[in-house]
Each structure stands twice: as C-alpha cells, then as structure tokens.
Amino acid sequence: MSEDKHNLFGGTPYQPQGEIYFNDGREIELLDFMYAHPHLKDMRGNPQKVLDAIDEYGKTRKYLMNIGEYKSKTIVDLIKEEKPHTIVELGGYVGYSAIAFGAALRNIGGKHYYSLEMNPEFAAVISMLVDLAGLSDVVKVEVGPSSDSLKRLHEEGTLNHIDLLFLDHYKPAYTPDLKICEELGLVSEGSIYAADNVIKPGNPLYLQYVRSTVQEKKKSFGQIDSTAPRGNPNLIYDSQLIEGWEPSGVPDAIEITRCIGIQA
Ligand SMILES: C[S@@+](CC[C@H](N)C(=O)[O-])C[C@H]1O[C@@H](n2cnc3c(N)ncnc32)[C@H](O)[C@@H]1O
Structure with a gap:
C-alpha cells in the first residue's frame, strides 16, 4: 500500500479479520457502539456524523462490509450531477450507503x-x-430478497x-435483478446503474451483460432458461468503469451504466 493510500484509510486495519466477517453479532454490536457513543447527541439528525461513527467502529472494532468513504464519494457526486428522483x-x-446516498438525494430535492x-x-x-441520521x-x-421486493413494490x-x-448485494444476483427491472419497465432511457465490487470480488457476467450491444443481447435472448428473468435486450447501454478502493485500501471499481436509448 502506498503511503498516500495508507493515510487515506487512516493507517488502520479496516479489513476482514479471519473468515467470518459479518452476521456474527457485530451488526448489533455496532448499534450498542453507536448508542453508547460520547457524540450520540451530535449524531441525531446529522448523516455525516452517523457515517463517521460507523467508520470509527469499522476502523477500531470490527470490519464492516460497507461501500466506505472513498467509493461512496463517486456515487454522491453522481447524485449531485444527475439529480435522480x-x-x-x-x-x-x-x-452506510443508504445514509450517505439518502442524504445526498434529499439535498438535491430527490424523494x-x-x-x-x-x-x-x-x-x-x-x-x-x-x-x-434523521433520514426516515x-x-x-x-x-x-431483492427480486421479491422489486416485484412487490412494482x-x-x-x-x-x-x-x-x-447494486451491492449478492454478486450472481446483479444480472437477474437488473433483468427483472428491465422486464417490469422500471428502467428506461435516462436510468443509471451503479454496480459495486466489479473488481473485488468481481462480476464478469454482469460486466458482460451491461457492455453488450443490443444485437449481442438479442442473440443470447433465445437461449435463456425459461425460468430465469429474460430482461429487455432492446435497452441500449453505455457503460464505464470507475476505479476506487475498498475501505481496506484494496483496489476495486464501480461500473456506471447509462441507458441511453431503446432500439425500436
Ligand atoms: C456488501 S453488503 C451491502 C453494503 C451496503 N450497500 C453499504 O455499502 O453500506 C451486501 C448486503 O446484501 C444483502 N443481500 C444479499 N443478497 C441479497 C438479496 N438477494 N436481496 C437483498 N439483500 C441481499 C446482504 O444481507 C448484505 O447485507
């Protein structure tokens, strides 16, 4: 790790220790940490202070699999630029991401x-x-499961x-869940997708899908197992990789994909 990056991540071991790094009680321990925090009063209604305290837990107690300070900035900037509703x-x-991006959304008048x-x-x-954080x-x-929630909300x-x-959940579910959104008409020209962890641990099938042309997608459309979501191959995508770092300092990237049209 370069010295700069070392400083950027506070020089602390903000990374998984051992094989079990979530769902071992640390998430409830985080709540105890937050509510016993000497600055609890300042956190009320202050998203940044809540994020700082979550980061403090991740840096000083146990690793948390959050997007972290560095990569979340890319998405906060995207929200400021694109002004989603x-x-x-x-x-x-x-x-962590809900607080960081929910606050950015509210700041630009999103709902x-x-x-x-x-x-x-x-x-x-x-x-x-x-x-x-005052963002309810x-x-x-x-x-x-996201696939059920997407269908139910629709x-x-x-x-x-x-x-x-x-997209920041189970890596093999990125493509099928995106296809559910396509099929339900939840995404269309102007929609943007930000997919985390496309380098670490990586998601080649997702990258292949969002980087395919309409012709390429149409070719494989007929071969999809009938029980799997088929998506809408006519959506035209423009996709680009934005490099960043995990909270641990390990290089990763977010794939930003824009739906730029629909082929008739
Ligand atoms: C990497 S963490 C998300 C981190 C969060 N976005 C952040 O940056 O603060 C992945 C989460 O996805 C959830 N998850 C995994 N598969 C899911 C699914 N099919 N539907 C909904 N949530 C899922 C896990 O329980 C876990 O909490």
Whole structure:
C-alpha cells in the first residue's frame, strides 16, 4: 500500500479479520457502539456524523462490509450531477450507503430511496441508523430478497421508475435483478446503474451483460432458461468503469451504466 493510500484509510486495519466477517453479532454490536457513543447527541439528525461513527467502529472494532468513504464519494457526486428522483439500492447491510446516498438525494430535492435488504436483523439496524441520521422521510427499508421486493413494490404501484439503481448485494444476483427491472419497465432511457465490487470480488457476467450491444443481447435472448428473468435486450447501454478502493485500501471499481436509448 502506498503511503498516500495508507493515510487515506487512516493507517488502520479496516479489513476482514479471519473468515467470518459479518452476521456474527457485530451488526448489533455496532448499534450498542453507536448508542453508547460520547457524540450520540451530535449524531441525531446529522448523516455525516452517523457515517463517521460507523467508520470509527469499522476502523477500531470490527470490519464492516460497507461501500466506505472513498467509493461512496463517486456515487454522491453522481447524485449531485444527475439529480435522480428515485434511487433503489440492492443490499443495505447496516445502512452506510443508504445514509450517505439518502442524504445526498434529499439535498438535491430527490424523494425516494428504497433500501432492499434480505436479512431482517440487518434491515432493523438500517432503520435505526437511518432514523438516527434523521433520514426516515426519504429512506424506506424493504425486507426480503431483492427480486421479491422489486416485484412487490412494482405490483403495489409504489415503484414505477428507477432513476438510479445501486447494486451491492449478492454478486450472481446483479444480472437477474437488473433483468427483472428491465422486464417490469422500471428502467428506461435516462436510468443509471451503479454496480459495486466489479473488481473485488468481481462480476464478469454482469460486466458482460451491461457492455453488450443490443444485437449481442438479442442473440443470447433465445437461449435463456425459461425460468430465469429474460430482461429487455432492446435497452441500449453505455457503460464505464470507475476505479476506487475498498475501505481496506484494496483496489476495486464501480461500473456506471447509462441507458441511453431503446432500439425500436
Ligand atoms: C456488501 S453488503 C451491502 C453494503 C451496503 N450497500 C453499504 O455499502 O453500506 C451486501 C448486503 O446484501 C444483502 N443481500 C444479499 N443478497 C441479497 C438479496 N438477494 N436481496 C437483498 N439483500 C441481499 C446482504 O444481507 C448484505 O447485507
């Protein structure tokens, strides 16, 4: 690690220690840490102070699989530039990204941030920390597998368009979940997708899909197993890799994909 990067990450061992690095009680321990924090009073209604305290836990206690300070800046900048109205995140964990991006969304006048989280305990932690940050009016936590939540929100009429889709859950689910959004018409020209961890641990199938032309997608469309989501091959994508670092300092990247049209 270069000296600069060492300083950037505070020179602390903010990385997984051993094989078990989540769902071992640390997420509830984080809540205890937050609510016993000497600066709890300052955190109320202050998203940045809540993020700082989550980072402090990750740096000084146990690793947390959050997007972290560095890569979250890329997405906050994207929100400032693109001014989405509705953001959907797949994979919320303890709410770091929901708080960072929910605050950025509210600052530009956006309205809805849906955080889709499968694990009910993690979802409860997200809700509590979002509430602490004063973002409950913008961020809504939906518990369950993302594919079910996407379909349910669409069926209920709660969600009919996604301006920014943040994919940060189970890596093999990125492509099928994007295809569900395509099939339901939740994404269209102007929608943007930000997919985390496309280098570490990597997601070649997703990258291949969003970098394919309409012709290439149409070719493989007929070969898709009938039970899997088929997507909409007519959406035209422009996709680019933005390099960054994991909270541990390990290089990673976010793939930013823009839907730039629909082939008739
Ligand atoms: C890397 S963490 C998300 C980190 C979070 N976006 C952040 O940066 O603060 C991945 C999360 O996805 C959740 N997850 C995995 N598969 C999922 C699925 N199919 N649907 C919803 N959530 C899922 C896991 O429970 C975990 O909390």
